[in-house]
Amino acid sequence: MTIARPVLRAVIDDATRASPRECCGLLLGTDDRIVEAVRARNLAESASRYLIDPEDHIRARRDARVRALEVVGFYHSHPASRAWPSPSDIAEASDEDAVWMIVGVSQGEPEIRLFAIANGQARELTYDVDG
Numbered sequence: 001m002t003i004a005r006p007v008l009r010a011v012i013d014d015a016t017r018a019s020p021r022e023c024c025g026l027l028l029g030t031d032d033r034i035v036e037a038v039r040a041r042n043l044a045e046s047a048s049r050y051l052i053d054p055e056d057h058i059r060a061r062r063d064a065r066v067r068a069l070e071v072v073g074f075y076h077s078h079p080a081s082r083a084w085p086s087p088s089d090i091a092e093a094s095d096e097d098a099v100w101m102i103v104g105v106s107q108g109e110p111e112i113r114l115f116a117i118a119n120g121q122a123r124e125l126t127y128d129v130d131g
Contacts, residue, residue, distance in 0.1 A: 002127065004035050006036075007035065010036075010039075014075075019105055024042045027073040027074060084122075089117070096117070
């Protein structure tokens, strides 16, 4: 998987702005490339939970389709912990084909990790950055 550098910057900016609450959003791209992060409202408004606004989710899917992109995954932040899926992140991961990006902002320098989550298990994915 390759991630465009502006995606990482956008996710870090969103996490920093939202702190101490979690941020969340969608990742657009193709099977092997993430080219855009689309911020969504976190209806949970929580420091330890997120719930992507369904209106934002539908809008991002429609916009992606018009531009021949797909929603390939989702992102959220952990403002008070490392970038590793929590038990609730794993339990609530409903799309086994999606990638899940988590940005931890509690340790000073932001930490970004990418995961596949299926059958109650999280597997960290490697990625390259370009742009």
